[in-house]
Amino acid sequence: MMRSLFALPLFLLASLVSACMSPSPYAPGDIARAPIGDTWRYEEGSTRLKAYRSGTGPEVVMFASAGREASDFNELAQHLTGAGYSVTLFEAPAINGTQASVEAPNLFDLADDAAIYLETRDAPVVVLGHAFGNRLARAVATRHPDQVRGVILLAAGGLKPIPEKANTALMQSFDPRLTPQEHREAVRYGFFAEGNDIPDYWLRGWHMETARLQGAATRSVESPLWWEAGGKPMLVITGLQDSIAPPADTIDLLEAELGDQVTAVRIDGAGHALLPEVPGELASAITDWLAALPE
Template identity: 45%
Template sequence: MSFETYELTRTDRAGNEIVLCGRKTGPAKGHPIVMLASLGRPGGDFDKVALALGETGFRVVLPEPRGIGGSSGPMEGLTLHDLADDVAHVIKDVPHAPVTLLGHAFGNRLARTTAADFPALVTRVILLACGGLIEMPVEARKALIGCFNADQTPEAHLECVRYGFFAEGNDPALWRDGWYPQVMLMQSGAVRRTPVEDWWGAGGQPMLVVQATEDRIALPANAQDLKKRFPDRVTLVELPHAGHAMLPEQPGKIVEIMSQYLA
């Protein structure tokens, strides 16, 4: 099983051309899953999970955000609704849509916005590290910002990655690279310009929430709030020995949880 690349173009409401690039794997007729990456991170973060799901018959699509991997377009003054338009354009190109839409960390906000704005394109939402309501502690925020600071020593940078993203004992070097500061600024601005109530409920879609037990950034209280508010459509599964990164820490377990849910 291997990845194939794709490229799409669209025009936004202001007449700007947007190029959307990414990769996909799995059988063309498999149930489609579109995966949205963490803040300032590439779609490659999902590679192990995507390949494993592709082997079991799913069609997995990994779009890159504007600013990564050939994707391009305006980067200033955006909202999550603008970025959800990008995701919707990708989904419309996927055979056998509607899709299961997965979002990790920042991607969970974008996944829920897309589900709310384009309910006909999404059958259910899977959220990994679903923060956005309960604020992270100050030290975790410093570590998150530090991950995008290229002026510090490699040792200091890796310590930010370790503290902010990885559970105790897990190897932060797995995410030593892959940090895109300009993409982070674009996405962070989009979050600030979009009211939480626009996307928190994911437009009424069923949700699987996978909550890492050692996540210092997307605190477990966020997942618990979702389950409390929407008990009939939220399935909450805890993931031990994982932090905010989650994907490089427990890829096999994530595939197992997703496969059981999607079955």
């Protein structure tokens, strides 16, 4: 059985990283595309943090899926800035020249890095996390509650193991040894509902070094320590065809456990990727919730 991305031994992950560095006409680890927004940088010692800011108004700070780039949020950011919000796309370590403040960070270390940015803001923000980013968003809200006023979770797993076939597809999404067709099929099964188009930028931007770091960070902090996001109001959005984080293992559990803290939105025709699959529905659900969120 293939083990989870968040539980693979380091020597196996290292072999995939090495493969990603080998010359290949087809490279999932290539940069997917440029993120939108003005670049914010923080450098101190070996720490290199980077985020991309656009728009004006109440702020939403976004954290991407495991091993994925901040640019995954480009379309959502455009929707939200057009609706009167400011958006910050926070880049993960080992992407676009970034480096965490700790060599082997745990999840709360990554949350503290994000808080370096949040401390520059004049008011608390909403944090949004997609897939792995949902863990980080909740860790930020738990660790730095005074800087967060709400939490949005997309494809929010983190408690139950990923189903075996979906986990295999997740791991293969990072593997440059596959043919283009094999790679596309892995990305499709793991992330996209049947029949949905896969944008070309979702066939690139799979950064194994980042995913390895994030997996180790997740394993080093028990989920009950961040699961409730510090009690902050929570919008949870799930695609009903999500094979990696099925509704029964994710949104259903959060809604049942946290009650009125959670606003639950289920979208038919969407898988784990969500962002490129149903951009309009996603943006509408988020802006409706933001409009009702107390200042």
